[in-house]
Amino acid sequence: MSETIAVIGGGPAGLEAARGLAELGGSVVLIEKENFLGGTPIRENYAALTPHLESAEVAMGRMIDAVREQPGVEVLLEHTVTACAGDAPEFRLTVSGPGGEREIECGGIIVATGFEHFDPGRETQMYGYYEHPDVLALQDLEAMLKEHNVVRPSTGLPPERICFVQCVGSRDRQIGNEYCSKVCCGVASKEAIEVRQQLPDCKVFIFYIDMRMYGYWENQIYWPAQEEYHVQYVKGIITEVLKKGDKLLVRGEDTTMGRPMEVPMDMVILSVGMEPSAGTRSMSRILGIEPNKYGFIEVLNPPLDTVSTSRRGIWACGASLGPADLEDCASSGAAAAMKALAFVRRKTVAVG
Amino acid sequence: MTMTNDRSAFYKNRQVAGYADVPFEEKQRLIDLVKADMRFPDYLYGCYECGICVAACPSARFYDFSPRRIAQAAARDDTELMYQQMQEDVWECSQCFSCVRCPRGNNPGGIITVLREVAVNAGLASAREALEGYSRIIYKIMSTGTQVSPDMLQPDAFPDWGPEVKDVSDNLDMWRRALPPETLHTTSTGWDVDEKTLLELYLIWFHTGALDMIAEVDEGLHMILQEVMEERLEDAGVEV
């Protein structure tokens, strides 16, 4: 029986799990489908992480280096898991990569396949993401912020008025994503601050249903956004974005003032929520672990056990479980590592 | 200071939602009817108070009307406010259902439909007032099976629609005969409806209680309708 633990996914959660396992003397195979580590923050060119505005590349770089430094971690880039045979503690994972197929024997598996951003084309409201060049999503703006090159795609010029629209693809019974994606309020506010830093003459608005600023985010992001950077928060979400002349007209209700509003913007940024990634969906299928009704991995005994799946010997962490911020990823990655290692070393593992 | 059980100072001021003369029990009775309607659970979940419905609503731009306040009042179980809305707001809705894009799945326009039905059934004066001048349409639908007809295009009924209305009414008979579809040569109905069909429509309204609602809106109209239709039913040999 192998004591190797397979970690599927090399994003924040997977990296934390891999490093933690290796630090404890475990043997890890880290399987990542892209040809780089770092997950979504690197793939989507995130500029700065919420809330401290540290460069995503630098922060993730630290995590990646920490993993690479560990002797017990074998990193397989450009590999995906295509089959799983056997049962805990004797799994046989088939992985496929540029060199062909290979079988990995492991005693435990940690799923860290993360999320993907909601596709705004599926949104109930009429935001025109596929119609208007100047309607973008949070990750699109991240990419621009990273390059210090925030411009209107239609003109190539910097915007004078930019707005964020919250809850796109989340909290919607019709779409079926009946959950809050947790980070978008913080991320949008962070991006708003970055825009104000890079373009001091640009007016920035955030249209929201509720501002979700958990814990310390309240005064790390929300208060400075309003007080130092004069980002304008309007309680009233937008329903339509249409073109008028060379501007975009956004339509909503200023609910606290109790009147319909129609205002011109140069750019509209949709705060898209999180959905299970293709990797999360396929791992759920291939590994035979129960998804919840949204397609994320179901956890067996919430809230005190955050990582055990429906199948013995398999744990999940990070955004494969549902909307997660970076602290969640780091914490659940570590929790999964701890439980997996204890399991393969034949110690009892408490569940919940 | 005397300790008494008089807590009237703490009660919400009835004047805020109006209709202080209507007993609360009566208001509650009507609102309970709204909530008991089969469709109500499909129309109201919770409310984010986000304003998407107002942003999409044409009536919100013209009147002091808000589908959000309709959903909020219902979600908050605010009987007084719902009653006020039943009296004052519901007839401003244009029933376009732009509001069904609600992320919670609410249907404020649908809530309003149910509020209106309860108002009509209860014979509220505000409902009758809102439907003044409208009852000719009810007569048209019930007596012909179509909701509007070409002979309704009279210049004094639609002066703002332009001079063509007068042209139509001056040439009505000829212009209707100049229509190729065989069913459209009528002037007092939209199209030529079979007698049997008309009676079936009447029977549907009779059996579902819709006819009784007409009595609440316009009693005189209801009487005429009943007389006319029951005669026709008799002629057709149908027992009611």
Place this chain on the structure above:
Amino acid sequence: MPIPVEALLKKKEHFERGPHDRRSEDFHHELFELEEQGEWIVQRAPEPIVPVNTKFGNVKKVPKAHLWHHKSCGQCGHIPGYSTSIFWVMRKLGYDYTDPRDQTSCTAWNYYASATSNAAAQAAVAIRNFATAYESGFFPLIHCGTSYGHYKEVREELLKHPELRAQVREIMGKLNKPMVMPEEIVHYSEWFYALKDEIAAKQVRDFSGIAATVHPACHYYKLVEGDAIYDADVYGGQRTAIVTGVAEALGAEVRNYSTWFDCCGFGFRHILVQRDFTRSFATLRKIERMKEEADPDVVLTHDTGCVTTLDKSQFAAMAHGRNVGVPVMSEAQFAALAMGAHPYKVCQLHWHSADYRPLLEKMGIDWEAAWAEFQQDLKRLEAGEKQYLTWDDVG
């Protein structure tokens, strides 16, 4: 490495709805299940069928022929060129149909205006009409946008509430009619969309110089939004494709404006007894915006109420010096004109209010001569030569 704007734009070029969209659940499953349980008969859409895409990816069947024309009160009563054009185009394409006298109004205009009705009455009216179509062997084609949206609502309520079905069944029993639901509820504009290539193949007038704006009816695409036609080639599949699909197939240029999703302001009750609301909305939010931003030759829509509202509201507004004055018609009349229909004998434009003559001139139609021809026909009717204008008379 810089992220060029091009990369972002490329990402946004093409939308494809993934397989995990929950809203792709298909109501047909329940429809047929209830048939198996004996609750009703589902009238199947007859061949030949054109399959079309709806919003969440389900395929809808649009029958080409054997159609039972479920007429519209407002069309037949006030803008009869609309209904006439629908029949005329169907005849020109060679598809059989029946125009029933055994058809009641859907009564939805009354329902939305006055609420002097209830869920059971509305559902019973719908089922009575569906049963009658079924008994005739022809499949219902709904002319009015409100009827269509309302019938979709009724279908949802019947699928969801067994007590409503029981109530309606009792009433149908009294009328000696079976409980019938059609496999699809098809709007005439969906038939026009499905047959747009056949229509374009018979086009004889050049519309390449015609600019149009499209107003989609609220009740068509906002009620039961999954059951409405969307096409990846029209608005990238992000807006409903009817009317625009037909206008573009006929070579017209469809222009955008910033209040596309707005209601026209018909209001059901308002257009009859409180027209200041309707008029304000129609002119300020729709017609003026269209004129300012798109300057169209014609406004096209596909619903009775919308044509009436947008057409009739302009006259009074003109008296107040507003920026109005653009003809309004259905895409049925537009398509008929493209196929060579007579503007008066078929499209019956003399019933319309906003001036359509400049549009006809742009289409290469001598409206003066056409009016004279129509007057000739009227004289023949007056002289008693014939009772009515027939299909043979109108070409």
